[in-house]
Amino acid sequence: MTYWLVALAALMFGIYNVFIKLSADHIQAVLGAVVLQLVAALIGLAMLSYLYLGNVTTFNVTARGLWLSVLAGVAIGVVEIVSFLIYGRGMAVAVGNPLIVGGSLMVTTAVGVWLLREQLSLLQLSSVGLIMAGITLLAWSSTR
DSSP states (O other): OHHHHHHHHHHHHHHHHHHHHHHTTTSOHHHHHHHHHHHHHHHHHHHHHHHHHTTOOOOOOOHHHHHHHHHHHHHHHHHHHHHHHHHHTTOOHHHHHHHHHHHHHHHHHHIIIIISOOOOOHHHHHHHHHHHHHHHHHHHHHTO
């Protein structure tokens, strides 16, 4: 089941980037990010209401969880604005999205391994290395 959710998340993240690219020439970057975030908040509120009305009472909430969610919100808010700016300046989504996602892969892998002490197998580390090599080649080829 988890891999279906991963596939759905990847699909939606890809579509999200395509729609940012398509809209970037038609809306100011910050306004586009605000509209995007408002719609996302409405969807989240609708799902939360559905759970509440369905008497789901297993909400795990701590102050730390709320603060970390706030920080994640700050990070994605900046990503959305910067993505509108990147695509508004003409970068192809077929180049921009892999560079953004690939760059984020480097950050999350480094944090996961060094700060969170997560263990990766040699095959997993090699796979990440190949992805990093691929995005390096993509970045290099897009500057030529």
